[in-house]
Amino acid sequence: MSSRPEVRTTGNLRPLELATGAVMAGFTVALSVIATVIPLASALHFVAAVPMGIVAQRFRLRAVVASGISATVVAFVAAGSGSASAVALCVLIGGIIGNVKRRGRGFPSALLASFVVGPLVALYSIVLLLILSPLRNLILDSLDYTARGVAAILKRWPPLIGSGEWIENSVGTIVDYWWVWIAATATLGIVFTTVVSYFVLGAVLDRLAAIPTEDQLESALDTRPIGPLPLALEHVGFTYPGAHSASLTDINFTIDRGEFIAIVGHNGSGKSTLTRLLAGRAPSTGIVVRPGAAGLGRTGGTAVVLQRPESQILGTRVADDVVWGLQPDHLPDVEALLAEVGLGGMAMRETSSLSGGEMQRLAVAAALARKPALLIADEATAMVDRAGREELVELLATLPRRHDMAVVLVTHHQADTRRADRVIQLHGGRQIEHQPHWMLGAGPTTPSAPWPRSTRPLLEISNVSHTYNNRTPWSRTALTDVNLTIGAGDGLLVLGGNGSGKSTLAWIMAGLTVPTAGTALFEDKPIAKEVGSVGLTFQHSRLQLQRRTVAEDIEAAGGPEIGTTQVSWALDAVGLDRNLAGRSIDQLSGGQMRRLVLAGLLVRQPRLLILDEPLAGLDPPGRAAIMNVLSWIRRNGTAIVVISHDVDGMDAVCSRTIHLADGILAENPVSMEEAQR
Known part of the structure; x- marks a missing residue:
């Protein structure tokens, strides 16, 4: 039976609506409680309406209602009726x-809505106070005493005696005709707050509107029983809304139980789009044939393991994460599952203490807990070191033999396909039969040559140790007694497996983390007090890009003196087309994002640049482009430290190597030749 349903616009709340509503409701509660408890922070009430405004701007009314009710209930439990009322008002205004x-x-529409909602709120308040007479008496008594107290104070000054007497005479009338007072104040309060919020909150929402909110794993509505396999794609194509060209064209293949299938292709070839179609998204052309619904995330359906496992981990302990979201009558044997994926005995471990490879195994275990018929691993090996990658591929390859399921591994690593029963290759959004030249190697890079290196120390790491959560029961040692010197114009490759302490060392060298012990000096000054002197690129480039467009991000990174000329120079330096300057950040590929981060750092002309896993997730052409950029940067006098577990071709950038293991620096340096072997 074929499936070509439309994307769901009605029915129950979608996962993206639930997740966003829950997070925004939490922000609203936190801000409203702070504004209620701390008198000087009352202005936060306007800020607290922003999260609910985001939900209302992006999703259906039912999402606002659900998140608003939950936020109000939580606020009542946490801080009482006052905070609950404040949250309810934020939900109303934000909505x-x-x-x-x-x-x-x-x-005009906002003003009209306030004149409709205001009287309704007033009517609700009057009816509530009619029913709850003790509460009404308490409010009116409080008003009476407050007004008489203010009048008594005013009457102490002769010029204000008349004002005090007027207040005394008026308060009695207000108490007698309290419903009129409630109606007037509630209505005018809603109108005034809406007017102010429209310009304050509206400006924030306009700025946030540019951020994409599409659920990339959105499934098409399918009311059939869950049955993702066997699956067949027949002349399938897909074009994203607003795109000028198709991301996929004429894709044809099948998947059946017991198969381990690899989908390969470089960045931008359509692999991630194909993953979304396999997970249940409706194609633009062609048909996806399956006996039932894809059942994404549901028992017996389709499970997806993503490139960044931390984005899928919700539990604080390993065992909690495996069973997260499962019904009590569907709980698996957690210990057996963990043992199967190589995490035996780790059920009580904190998930924050796991290495990247262990997190990926945990994500696989959590997927297996739902007994999926189809498991899709989307670039799941990209952020894992070579040994961990081989072990993870072996695990995925053996799953179809032990379970009644199929496994699809989406990757750009040709080595990951050796255990596959079939390999599906994509290039330019099309399925190809023969392996193209770009799959065979990393592509051309700048040839290695003698590097000029100054003996003058630029960065000195002396006896550095670092412990996370120091002096607590959750302490974890990341580095122990590390000594390292970086010279001007140096090129250093720092090797180590997942969890060896490489990223911690990177953050210390950049001054973003102060070591527990030891010193980190940049030109004889503590680097923690010179943040910005050393450039740092994160593992995940998107986290470092904070502006809406390419040009805006480069200008923000370089400072107020950076203009169009410097932006163009930076784009040229990293090999990006100048025409990308006005493009949205989220329209860039992973490799383009990495080069954009480098462009932003280059306009500041740092003397030392630290790159944390710069090649992770890149295909061979993308690797070659980044390596050429880094080689050019170093040849122009910038010292470079590359922290990576991927060493292929790195001799084009780095001239020496060190190795970290369990936070300890090896005594004997490793040559580039030995590292590549």
Whole structure:
């Protein structure tokens, strides 16, 4: 039976709506409680409406209602009726402004909505106080005493005696006709707050509107029983909304139980798009044939393991994460599952203490807990060292033999395909039969040559040790007694497996982390007090890009003196087309994002550049491009430290190597030739 349903726009809340609503509700509660408890922070009430405005701007009304009710209940339990009322008001105002923005309407619509909602809130308040007479009496008594106290104070000054007497005479009338007072204050309060919030909150929502909110794993509506296999793609194509060309064209293959299939291709070839179709998204052309629904994330359906395992880990302990979201009557044998993926005896370990390879294994265990018929590993080996990658591929390859399932591994590493029953190759969004030249190697890089290196120390790491959560029961040692000197114009490769302490060392060298013991000096000054002197690229480039467009991000990284000329120079330096300057960050590929981060750092002309896993997730052409950029940077006088577990071709950038293991620096340096062997 074929499946070509439309993307769901009605029905129950979608996972993205639930997740976003829960997070935003938490922000609203936190901000409202702070604003209620701390008098000087009352202005945060306006800020607290922003999260609810985001939900209303991006999702259906039911998402706002669900998140608003949950936020109000949590606020009542945490801080009482006052905070609950404040949260409810934030939900109301945020809902009005967000909904107006979502529909593309302006201030008159928001004002009209406030004149409709205000009387309704007033009517609700009057009815509530009629029913809860003790609460009504308490409010009115409080108002009476407060007004008389203010009048008594005013009457102490002769010029204000008249004002004090007027307040005394008026308060009695207000108490007698309290429903009129409630109606007027509630209505005018809603109108005034909506007007102010429209310009304050609306400006924030307009800025956030550029951030994409599409659920990349959104499944098409399919009411059939779960049955993802056997699966067949027949002349399948896909074009993203607003795109000028198709991401996939004429894809044809099948998947059946018991198979381990590898999908390979370089960045931008369509692998991730194909993953989404296999997970249940409807194609633009062609048909996906399966006996039932894809059942993404449901028992017996389809499970997806992503490139960044930390984005899938929700439990604080390993055992908690395996069973997260499962019904009590569907709980698996956790110890057996962990043993199967190589995490035996780790059930009580904190998930934050796991290495990258261990996190990926945990993600596989959590997927297996749902007994999937189809398991998709999307670039799951990209952030794992070579040994860990081989072990993870071996695990995935053997799963179809032990379970009634199929496994699809999406990768750009040709070595990951050796155990595959079949290999499906993509190039330019099309399925190809023969292995192209770009799959055979990393491509051309700048040839190695003698490097000029100054003997003058630039960065000195002396007896550095670092312990996370120091002096607590959760302490974890990441580095122990590390000594290292980086000279001007140096090129250093820092090797080590996942969890060896490489990233911690990178953050210390950049001044972003102060070591527990020892010193880190940049030109004889503590680097922690010279943050910005050393450039650092993160493992995940997207986390480092904070502006909407390419040009804006380079300008923000370089400072106020950076203009169009410097932006163009930076783009040229890292091999990016100048026409990308106005493009949105989220329209870039992974390799382009990495080069953009480098461009932003280069305009500051750092003397030392630290790159944490710069080749992770890149295909051979992308690797070659980054290596050429790094080689050019070093030849122009910048010292470079590359922290990686991937050494192929790294001699084009680095002239010496050190090795970290369990946070300890090896005594004998490793040559580049030995590292590559």
